[in-house]
Amino acid sequence: MAIAATAKLQEQFDAGLETRADFTIDQPRERYGAVDHAVWDQLYRRQMALLDGRACEAFIEGAQRIGLNVAHVPDFDAVSERLMAATGWRIVAVPGLVPDRIFFEHLANRRFPVTWWMRRPDQLDYLQEPDCFHDLFGHVPLLADPVFADAIHAYGRAALAVEDRALPLLARLYWYTVEFGLMRDADAKPGAAQGVKIYGAGIVSSKGESLYSVESAAPNRLAFDLDRVLRTRYRIDTFQKTYFVIDSFAQLFDALGAGIAARLADPEPLIAVEPHGAGDVLASDTVYTRGTREGWLADGDV
Template sequence: MSTATRTAATAKLQEQFDAGLETRADFTIDQPFERYRAVDHAVWRQLYARQTALLEGRVCDEFLAGLVRIGMPAERVPSFDEINAKLTPATGWRIVAVPGLVPDQVFFAHLANRRFPVTWWMRRPDQLDYLQEPDCFHDLFGHVPLLIDPVFADYMHAYGRAALAADDAGALPLLARLYWYTVEFGLIRDAASPNGVKIYGAGIVSSQGETLYSQQSGSPNRLGFELERVMRTRYRIDTFQKSYFVIDDFEQLFEVAQTDVAPLLQRLATAPAFAAGDLLPGDRVLTRGSRAGWQDDGDV
């Protein structure tokens, strides 16, 4: 649950503070399991059933394997302690409960120490298809299954360390774009799948609409992943993406994790950014988007 595009506490976070939940200096809380109502478990159950059925054949094998290994319950909101009992022995990661979006540096510090912040509260029944701020389903179902995969787990750890070390404010947009186009909205090559890709990004796997759009729509560009290109490319937070970046395999992310990005961040800090839908001469274009439904402004 990144605050890549926001640095201040949101109204939802303030609401959690006002509710009297004891919040520590690192923004973590004890998961208030007793606060979940029947409607919260029903929303989890509905979303879990819908997404697992939809993702079959569309999401990468590592995600499905992680879902099984963790033993995420289908019928109720999971206990974070139960998840950690499987996750921590496997890759050293654990999830920590937070009230909502947290400041960037807090988030990076958690990742750098193999802690993944998970929003504790569940969306309402009328928010099944769209939610402006990440909830428990997005954070837990979308992100955590891949944290039990050792290669992806190491990538997330390396990302957190690099982001925490980047104290130059000019580097934050570059790191936000890398997170967005990999962890949140990443695709991975699969020759047997529609448009030659499968899904791994949490923002896609937790969304019915973006699951179908990212893999099957003719509108977006699907481009081969290249680190500098990704860091210089703006993105969308209000609509489906205009472009997706496609990794060959998770080993490619492992290579990124081994890269000293500090010189790159320094070099690119003043470089102009590309629009979300731009195609450049050096791009490896898997599919060229039709641009149907694109908005002309609003790139972040």
């Protein structure tokens, strides 16, 4: 979900690629060099090994089903063909972050925007904005799961009807679910990886946060509650202080569709109240893990 154009996006606009009104482009496969393909291969192999036992099975299965297990940057058309057969979704190439309303339009029409360019070798562990690996590896595998795919479609449709002043609320929901969500692991052994599995794209595409989110004692892990999430700030510069844990993708579907449509038909009650800090734990929360707060910054919540 985009908020504004960035310097990197402007760089892409200046690169001579034809960008359509909906921000889509044709994937410029001829612009990928040996380094780009090597970075994809390295990141894919590293993350899939790391996510074994940590990510939800739907993600692992989805990545293989749509053909991401190749030693080069995948062909978007080939991925789309497999994805269409699974859930009716396809991916579209974009130069980078796109405006919110255009992003929602794509989701509402079962199209997921994927940034075409790859990060550099010196950016394997951290990149300020989404690149091809984050978008394609992080987000797209779960779109092969019918319930998750329908949840993202419902989010796009509901978001189109929301007033601009409620966009920060939409951003919080997307951040704490699609980007940095965890789900309960019903089969977890006592004490194993905090009893949760990863599904959020910002986690699965990050080596550091893949480990931190499920194994560190520092963050809170709280049961997902829609109103609570809509009123909670988050971090864009560090690992999360709090992760919200869903029970299932069915719960996510309810929240991303009918849930926000009902809550944000009149967003004023949620906008008018002061949001909670990213690390707050409330008396009303269902707490799976109360964080030790080690390494937390005192300010910087957005």
